[in-house]
Amino acid sequence: MSIADLVERHPEKHTRFLLRGLRRARCRNPKKGIEVGVSRGRNAYNMLESFPNLHLIGIDPWEAFEPEHVSRKFAADFFEARPRVRQHRVFRHIFKTQEYHEQNYEIAKATLEPFSDRIDLWRTTSQQASTQIGDETQDLVFIDGDHTQANIDVPLWFAKVKRGGILCGHDYGNWHDWAGHWNVKPSVDKLCKDEGLSVRLFRCHVWFVVKSTTHEWLEEDDASTITRTRRRRD
Numbered sequence: 638m639s640i641a642d643l644v645e646r647h648p649e650k651h652t653r654f655l656l657r658g659l660r661r662a663r664c665r666n667p668k669k670g671i672e673v674g675v676s677r678g679r680n681a682y683n684m685l686e687s688f689p690n691l692h693l694i695g696i697d698p699w700e701a702f703e704p705e706h707v708s709r710k711f712a713a714d715f716f717e718a719r720p721r722v723r724q725h726r727v728f729r730h731i732f733k734t735q736e737y738h739e740q741n742y743e744i745a746k747a748t749l750e751p752f753s754d755r756i757d758l759w760r761t762t763s764q765q766a767s768t769q770i771g772d773e774t775q776d777l778v779f780i781d782g783d784h785t786q787a788n789i790d791v792p793l794w795f796a797k798v799k800r801g802g803i804l805c806g807h808d809y810g811n812w813h814d815w816a817g818h819w820n821v822k823p824s825v826d827k828l829c830k831d832e833g834l835s836v837r838l839f840r841c842h843v844w845f846v847v848k849s850t851t852h853e854w855l856e857e858d859d860a861s862t863i864t865r866t867r868r869r870r871d
């Protein structure tokens with residue numbers, strides 16, 4: 638099977654809620670954005686398709702976890718005695734190989750080819766990449782990388798968002814948070830407490846923080862009125 642056969646451009650489930658949240662956050666025409674954790678590029682594709690003026694930097698090392706990685710360590714201990722549980726789809730991501738990541742990198746490049754003038758893929762970690770990005774320069778940052786590092790990533794990328802811009806991400810309150818393997822929820826909650834802001838949640842564990850104390854969200858009713866109006870016209 639060739640890389641072209643593996644390209645999928647339909648939205649991931651969480652992408653729908655990300656785009657819905659951006660609409661409700663009145664984010665209509667972002668120009669500079671970052672995605673931390675690109676994988677096969679499906680979310681990036683849909684963001685670029687939705688926002689015609691968006692220039693996106695996609696950051697991902699496309700590297701298998703090191704053995705000392707906390708999830709891997711947990712997995713090794715936990716699954717040693719439970720080999721059948723290891724096969725469950727919820728756990729499969731923990732055991733990705735380097736070949737899998739190399740293939741994902743090729744798929745991401747092919748997926749994003751139609752937007753090659755508006756996407757830069759940086760093959761590096763979130764924290765290394767952040768040193769190349771100026772503070773308060775981004776309209777939008779979406780964090781979906783290594784969730785065990787959320788305590789570092791969340792404040793780091795918040796600093797890169799412009800006043801009035803949006804920091805958002807995936808996997809807030811996922812069961813991994815409660816089990817203590819990830820730390821998205823505690824990190825986002827701490828940021829909000831420190832900055833006097835609030836988090837807004839959407840389905841599929843999608844979270845949003847707007848870097849402004851005066852931001853007004855478009856409420857569900859307003860959003861559904863727009864949808865209903867559009868439907869009637871159709």
Ligand SMILES: C[S@@+](CC[C@H](N)C(=O)[O-])C[C@H]1O[C@@H](n2cnc3c(N)ncnc32)[C@H](O)[C@@H]1O
Binds near residue numbers: 672674676681761
């Ligand atoms: C869940 S996937 C991202 C999915 C993608 N956002 C989407 O919705 O289509 C997580 C990605 O984070 C990447 N990742 C892992 N550690 C990272 C780090 N330190 N910095 C940036 N990305 C990282 C992994 O290689 C993996 O491709």
